[in-house]
Amino acid sequence: MAQAVRRRIWIVALCLFAATLAAVALTLREEKQYSATSAMLLRPSPEVEPQRAVDTSLELLSLPAVAKRAADSLPGEGAVEASQRGESDIIQVTATDSSPQRAASIANAFAEAFLVFREEGSRERLRSGRIQVVERASPSSSPVSPSPVRNVLFGALIGLVLGLGLALLVEQLDRRVKRQDDLAEATGLTLLASIPRRKAFDRNHLGHGSLSPAETEVFRLLRANLRYFKVRRPMESVVVTSAEPGEGKTLVSLGLALAGVTSGEKVLLVEADLRDPGLTQVLGLPMHGGLSQALSDEKAKLEDVVVSVNAGKLADAVGEIGLDVLPAGGIPPNPTELIESGRMPELLAAAKQTYDFIVIDTPPVLVVSDAIPLIVASDGVLAVSGLGVSTRGSAANLAEQLDRLDSPVLGLVANFAEADGRAYEGYGYGRAPNIGFDQAAINSPANEPQ
Secondary structure, eight states, X not given: OHHHHHHTHHHHHHHHHHHHHHHHHHHHHSOOBEEEEEEEEEEEOTTSOHHHHHHHHHHHHTSHXXXXXXXXXXXXOOEEEEEEOTTSSEEEEEEEESSHHHHHHHHHHHHHHHHHHHHTSOHHHHTTEEEEEEEOOXXXXXXXXXXXXXXXXXXXXXXXXXXXXXXXXXXXXXXXXXXXXXXXXXXXXXXXXXXEOOGGGSTTTTTSSOBOHHHHHHHHHHHHHHHTSSTTSOOOEEEEEESSTTSOHHHHHHHHHHHHHHTTOOEEEEEOOSSSOHHHHHHTXXXXXXXXXXXXXXXXXXHHHOEEEEGGGTBTTTOSOEEEEEOOOSOOSOHHHHHHSTHXXXXXXXXXXXXXXXXEEOOOTTTOSTHHHHHHHSSEEEEEEETTTSBHHHHHHHHHHHHHTTXXXXXXXXXXXXXXXXXXXXXXXXXXTTTTOOHHHHTSGGGSOO
């Protein structure tokens, strides 16, 4: 429940703000009301119990005849309430009106009308005792309503309750998968890695700054899982795909390629998404040549269309190492035909002779069919699903599609996971190299073996 509220905190904040604003607006529009009180002292007869005498007087005060007599002396309307002051014999008449002077006049008129009514009554009514006015009502300088503090607090409470209820309702109606355990359950695939939601991983920031060692370590763990997954099987090429756009497959492709370079492998990153070349945008690569030219021109050689990128500018832990990228190039009118052509297997075969590890970024497999030939021809397929983006239905359809293709599925990567600050920093992992490391001290003569 707490995570659901945190994800929908904007709903709670909006309802809280709207309800509080409405309470303030209603308070400002509400007419001010003033109250004034006159007090009468009842002297009960010895023959009558004091409390009974008070109750009898209160009943008499509520008779229409008393209200009519008061209205005759002071025409108009006003709310009047009679009550006993504590446990005493004092009866107070409180009048409320929009005018403080009129409220006082109504309270005094009502008390005087009650005295006249009793004096004109029968002896049976007078048996309850004598009564006299001991305090006349006077105009009040401060209104009794509206109460700004009470109204604002009440409005804020209503907004908070409404916001929490709406947040939980929207969470229940939202079909998107929020937890990585639910994602693994929906797909039936092995969860190989969870990529936290970080600003550096956002598409608008990716490529414009260097990933920290801790951020790079996430992909190093993924590369290690792939390297030791089914060791007997060669893993030279891996296709990275997803069910829908916006699930972060380009981030995973680039991170996986950087992890391979860090471990000393010669890596080729292939951008096979010829419809939406996100990798080209992230790395600022030219929108010409590239894979589209290599597939459409039989004379084009792989080395002529590959672009070398300085991996050190993308991740701190990589160092000054080149990352070879085969960008999408120009967007062709027939991307499916190019991917399905015989040139694609030839390029992959040539790449395997030069590179140790090939990462292929493909379009979403449930949106277009471009990725299918590459999935079938690859050594392994990595499925990426974005938490908060992918629905249970799309995640399940992705797994079913890969199963129908009889593809070598390696596992699942859960993207946009809740970041855990304890993952690396808390235990010193992921720090930049040479922090607190004195190489000169180690190489000093004092440390040489005797």
